[in-house]
Each structure stands twice: as C-alpha cells, then as structure tokens.
Amino acid sequence: xxxxxNFYKVKHLYSRAGFGISYKDLQKLSRKNYEKVVDTLLKxxxxxxxxxxxxxxxxxxxxxxxxxxxxxxDLTDEEKKQRQEIVKMQNERSRDLNIAWVEKMxxxxxxxxxxxxxxxxxxxxCRSNNPMFAQxxxxxxxxxxxxxxxxxxxxxxKSPAMLQYLNNQQNRKGKPNENFARELMELFTxxxxxxxxxxxKESARSFxxxxxxxxxxxxxxxxxxxxxxxxxxxxxxxxxxxxIIDIILxxxxxxxxxxxxxxxxxxxxxxxxxxxxxxxDTFFTSGYDISAMMKKLFTADWFHSPENVGTKIKSPxxxxxxxxxxxxxxxxxxxxxxxxxxxxxxxLFNPPNVAGWPGGQxxxxxxxxxxxxxxxxxxxxxxxxxxxGKADPxxxxxxxxxxxxTASVNAQVKPKSYVDAKADWPKFLESLPxxxxxxxxxxxxxxxxxxxKITTMISDNKGLRSTSVELxxxxxxxxx
Numbered sequence: 001x002x003x004x005x006n007f008y009k010v011k012h013l014y015s016r017a018g019f020g021i022s023y024k025d026l027q028k029l030s031r032k033n034y035e036k037v038v039d040t041l042l043k044x045x046x047x048x049x050x051x052x053x054x055x056x057x058x059x060x061x062x063x064x065x066x067x068x069x070x071x072x073x074d075l076t077d078e079e080k081k082q083r084q085e086i087v088k089m090q091n092e093r094s095r096d097l098n099i100a101w102v103e104k105m106x107x108x109x110x111x112x113x114x115x116x117x118x119x120x121x122x123x124x125x126c127r128s129n130n131p132m133f134a135q136x137x138x139x140x141x142x143x144x145x146x147x148x149x150x151x152x153x154x155x156x157x158k159s160p161a162m163l164q165y166l167n168n169q170q171n172r173k174g175k176p177n178e179n180f181a182r183e184l185m186e187l188f189t190x191x192x193x194x195x196x197x198x199x200x201k202e203s204a205r206s207f208x209x210x211x212x213x214x215x216x217x218x219x220x221x222x223x224x225x226x227x228x229x230x231x232x233x234x235x236x237x238x239x240x241x242x243x244i245i246d247i248i249l250x251x252x253x254x255x256x257x258x259x260x261x262x263x264x265x266x267x268x269x270x271x272x273x274x275x276x277x278x279x280x281d282t283f284f285t286s287g288y289d290i291s292a293m294m295k296k297l298f299t300a301d302w303f304h305s306p307e308n309v310g311t312k313i314k315s316p317x318x319x320x321x322x323x324x325x326x327x328x329x330x331x332x333x334x335x336x337x338x339x340x341x342x343x344x345x346x347x348l349f350n351p352p353n354v355a356g357w358p359g360g361q362x363x364x365x366x367x368x369x370x371x372x373x374x375x376x377x378x379x380x381x382x383x384x385x386x387x388x389g390k391a392d393p394x395x396x397x398x399x400x401x402x403x404x405x406t407a408s409v410n411a412q413v414k415p416k417s418y419v420d421a422k423a424d425w426p427k428f429l430e431s432l433p434x435x436x437x438x439x440x441x442x443x444x445x446x447x448x449x450x451x452x453k454i455t456t457m458i459s460d461n462k463g464l465r466s467t468s469v470e471l472x473x474x475x476x477x478x479x480x
Contacts, residue, residue, distance in 0.1 A: 006030045010037055012309050013298060015447055015480045016266050017041055018111025019322040023444055024431040038298045041112040042146060042291050049110065050139040053100045054093060059132035060215040062086055067214050093131040098341070098348050099334045101138060105321040106329070116145035116290070118317060119265050121348065124156050124188060125356035126165045132216055133161035134349050149258065149288035153188065153245055160212035166354065169211050173226035176204040181244075183354050189248050191257040195233075202230040206239040255284035259293065266297060268308050269360040275302050310448035313363045314480050316344035319372060322480070323472060326445070327380055328424035336419050340375065344368055369475065376472035378419045425465055438467045445471045447480050 001009075007030040014021035018041075021029075029037050066086050075083070105114045120141040128134045137159045144152035156162055157180075163169050166180035181203035185195045209225030212218055230239050233247055248254055259279035263271050278300070279293055286292035297303060314322065320340055323329065331337060341347045345368060346357055364372075432441070438461040442450055445468065454476065461467045471477060 001034070003030060006034060009034055009304055011444075012304060012447070013037065013041075014111070016312075017294075017298060018115055019105065019318060019325050022326075022431050023433070026444075027433075035299055038295060041298075042295060044146065045110050045113070049113070049142060051097070051100055051104060051135055051142075053097055054132045054135045056132060059130075062089075063130070063132075063216055064214055087129075090129060090131055094129070094134065094349065095335070095338055097131050097135055097138075099337055101348060102317070102321065102337050102341075103334065105317070106324045112294075113142060113145055116294075117142040118315075119262070120145060120152070122265075122351065122356040122359070123261060124162065125351035125354050126161050127350055128161040128164060130161070130164070130216070133159070133164065136216075137161040138349075144290075146291045146294065147289075149283075149290055150245065150249055152290075153249075154242060156188075157184070157207075157241060157245065158210065158218040160216050160218065163210060163212055163218075168207055171204060171208050171210065172221075172224040173205070173208050176201070176208060176226070178204040180204070181207055184244075185248065187355055189254045189257060190251065191253070194251070194253045194257075199232055202232045202239075203244050205230050206232070206244045207241045210241050249288060252280065252284055255280040255288070259283055262293065262297065264359070266294075267303060268311065272302070275300065310446070310476075310479050312480050313360065314478055315357070315359060315363060316341055316346035317348060318480065319344070319478065320375075323376060323379060326428070326472075327468070328427045329379055329421050330424075332420045332422065336421070340419075343371055364478070369478070372478055373473050373475065375419075376477070377469055379421045380423045380472065381469045428468070429464060432464065436464060438462075438464070441467055442471055446474070446476045448476050 007026065010030045011021065011026055013034075014026070066083070072079070105118070108114045117138065121138065124137075124141065126134075126137060128137070137156065140155045140159055141152070144155060162180070166183055167177045168180040171177040171180065178200050182200050184203065185200065186192055205226040205228075209221040209223075210218075211221055211224070225240070227238055229236055232239060232244060233251070235247060237243065239247075256276065260271050260276045263276050263279060267275070279296055282296040283289070283293040302308065320337065324331075338347070345363065351357060432444075438458040439450070439455060441464055442454060442458055446454070454471075454474070458467055458470060461470070
C-alpha cells in the first residue's frame with residue numbers, strides 16, 4: 001500500500017474510532033502497518049482511567065442525610081433549606097461532571113476508549129439526578145468499553161443509576177416491575193420482535209431483589225426475590241438476573257442487534273446487513289469480545305469503501321470535541337460547553353429517553369446547522385467572521401508572537417466572543433508541514449472529497465489560519 005493511501009486510511013480510522021488526529025501524528029502513523037495502528041488503538045491502558053470528580057464518601061453521607069429528610073413527614077424550615085441545598089449542590093455537581101467528561105474526551109490519549117464510552121452512553125441511555133450514580137455508570141462503561149459485553153451488561157444492570165432510572169428498585173416478589181426487564185431486551189440486547197411479553201414477565205420476576213442500599217451500593221435482597229420457577233425462552237428454572245442475561249447472550253439475535261448499532265455508529269447510518277452479519281459472527285463466536293468485533297470492523301475492506309468515508313454527520317459531542325482537539329482549544333468558561341450541547345441537541349448525561357439520541361439525520365435541522373457552522377468562528381477566531389479570502393499576517397509571525405515573553409503594549413485587543421475560548425494557533429500551525437497549501441489543508445481538515453466549489457473558494461488563500469476557520473465553518477466539516 002502506498003504511503004498516501006495509508007495516510008487516508010489512518011485519517012478515516014481516527015475520524016471514526018476517535019475524534020480526529022493531528023497532522024503530525026497522522027504522518028507518523030501512516031508510515032506504520034495499518035493493522036498495527038488498529039491494535040494500538042485497541043490496547044488497554046495500563047492504569048485505571050476513571051473520572052473521579054465526585055467524592056463517593058461525601059456523596060454517600062449526603063444521600064443518607066437526604067433519605068432521612070425525605071422520610072420525614074413534617075420538615076422544619078431549617079430541614080427544608082437543607083434539602084434545597086442538597087438538590088442545588090447535586091445539580092451543580094452534575095454540570096461539573098458533564099464538563100469533566102467533555103474535557104476528558106478533548107484531552108484523552110486513548111481516543112477509541114472514550115469514543116466507545118460515548119457509544120455505550122447512548123446505548124445504555126440513562127438519566128440520574130444523583131451525580132455519584134451518573135459518574136459510576138460512566139466509569140463502568142469506560143472500564144468495560146472494549147472488554148466483555150457480558151461483564152459490561154451485568155455491571156450496567158447492577159448500577160444504582162440504571163436500577164433507579166428503570167424502576168428495578170420497586171421490583172419485588174408478588175409485585176414485579178417490568179420496566180427494566182422490557183428495556184433490557186428491547187433496547188440493550190435483542191431488539192423488538194425477538195421476545196414475547198411472557199418473556200418480559202418471567203425476566204422481571206428473575207430480577208426481583210436487585211436493588212441499591214441507602215449509600216448507593218448494589219445489594220441483592222433475597223427476601224424480596226421471587227424464588228419460584230420461571231420459564232424464559234423455553235427454559236425453566238429458579239432464575240436470577242444473571243441467569244437471564246446468560247440466556248439472552250446465547251441467542252445470536254443479541255450479537256446481530258449490537259453489531260447493527262455499532263455499524264450505524266461507526267460505519268454508516270444505513271446498515272449493510274451482510275457486513276453486519278460478518279461483525280455479529282465475530283462477536284458471537286468470540287464470546288462477546290467487544291475488541292474482537294471492533295478489530296474486525298476497522299480492518300474490513302468495506303470500512304474504507306467510498307460510501308463509508310466522509311458520509312456520517314458528527315454528533316454534537318463529536319463535533320465539539322473534534323474541533324477542540326484539532327485546534328488545542330481551552331475554554332476559559334467551560335460552562336459554555338453545557339450551553340453548546342443543549343443548543344445542538346446532545347446534552348450528555350441527559351438523553352431524551354431510554355432509547356437515547358436517535359442520531360444520523362436527526363442531528364441536523366436548519367437552525368442547528370447554522371449554529372454548527374457559526375461555532376468554529378466563535379471558538380477559533382474570537383467571534384470574528386472574516387471569510388474574505390485575504391491573507392492573514394504571516395502564519396510564522398503568529399508562531400513567533402506566541403513565543404515572545406511579552407505582547408506589545410500597543411497591540412489591539414480583539415473583541416472576545418461569548419464562548420471565551422482560546423485556540424493554540426501556534427501549536428496547530430507548527431504541526432503542519434512547511435509549505436502546506438490551502439488545498440492540502442482542506443484535504444486534511446475535511447473528510448469528504450473536495451469539490452470544485454471548495455477548491456475554487458480557497459485556492460487563492462494565503463493564510464492557513466483564516467483558511468482553517470473558513471473550512472471548519474463549511475457544511476462539509478460536519479461530516480466524518
């Protein structure tokens with residue numbers, strides 16, 4: 001394979017398996033064997049990589065206090081104030097957790113791990129007003145993102161966030177709650193049409209007693225568990241939740257359902273069922289090894305087919321994280337990341353429902369597209385939109401200026417946008433080969449093949465900085 005072909009293969013890989021790649025890293029990796037590049041992406045980090053923003057000890061103490069307050073019928077004014085303060089603090093910590101994860105995606109050295117965490121975050125969609133529960137579930141998804149799907153499924157099913165969200169805390173013998181059992185099969189494993197209503201009822205009975213205690217830890221309560229025989233998919237026994245999961249995983253339909261969702265997320269919104277079956281066969285025969293399935297996907301010839309390159313709309317998270325990573329952006333007021341997510345329709349940790357975000361074409365409408373096309377200029381150009389095509393001051397001067405110990409006293413201060421962000425232009429420009437042309441820059445920044453309109457628009461540009469802002473503000477930049 002020619003170095004140029006490998007260059008574009010690695011670029012596409014990082015566009016889908018991560019959030020883009022720097023030019024310097026792309027040049028370095030394109031000299032390596034492609035399969036080894038994939039293996040490096042799949043490698044498990046040596047150290048645990050949890051988000052640890054929320055202190056578990058303090059949160060558990062707060063939960064105990066909160067449960068005591070909610071248990072009382074008549075509260076004093078002081079107790080009412082206490083309860084309000086706890087809720088206020090939880091809301092603030094939830095926003096902090098959101099920002100912490102976005103910044104983790106922006107700065108991660110293991111992009112596939114975070115991209116997989118983002119996938120599982122949508123697959124196991126869950127809302128929790130308890131930030132400790134939300135952080136715990138996010139860490140479960142990250143730790144198991146490329147490991148055993150069975151382990152991931154069991155851990156998610158036992159997480160207080162999911163037990164609370166899907167009402168399994170109220171699931172007890174004699175009064176089964178079917179909510180979790182239904183979503184386990186419909187949304188998490190088998191998909192509609194692959195189970196009967198009776199299977200839901202029997203599954204719900206099997207998950208009775210799966211709960212969490214007052215300090216937010218999973219607990220199995222035997223006295224609330226239905227110990228009578230259940231018949232699930234034609235098998236009869238005194239099943240518990242893990243038995244149900246085992247039986248579900250024995251069905252090839254589960255591998256097909258997960259593989260189809262993976263294909264739609266990483267390859268194309270319109271699944272090719274032959275390719276999906278290839279993935280599902282690997283997934284099933286490997287014992288639900290997520291890494292084995294992902295390696296099969298990234299090394300398949302069809303992954304690089306023209307219809308699968310530069311044809312997927314970036315989710316808001318992919319768009320914001322990719323732009324920020326590409327240009328080494330720091331946010332002086334990170335709260336703006338919350339506003340941008342809300343405006344673009346993907347507020348992390350707050351999916352619209354248990355089915356998650358629909359994705360694909362649903363990410364774009366006339367208003368959200370206009371906002372997406374405006375964001376790069378706000379983030380990268382201090383709110384100034386100047387697409388005149390005239391040359392910037394020499395890009396080398398930008399680099400030199402950043403290295404100066406002090407800025408000129410008489411230097412004009414550009415008006416700051418409401419985003420209040422700073423791109424590291426010197427670092428970005430230094431990463432490009434000397435003599436990079438606007439066309440070469442466009443081939444790097446945009447995933448779709450360049451058309452005549454784009455090449456004509458930028459061919460006379462001389463400044464790479466202004467060209468970058470122009471390119472990232474095009475509709476084509478919204479595709480990966």
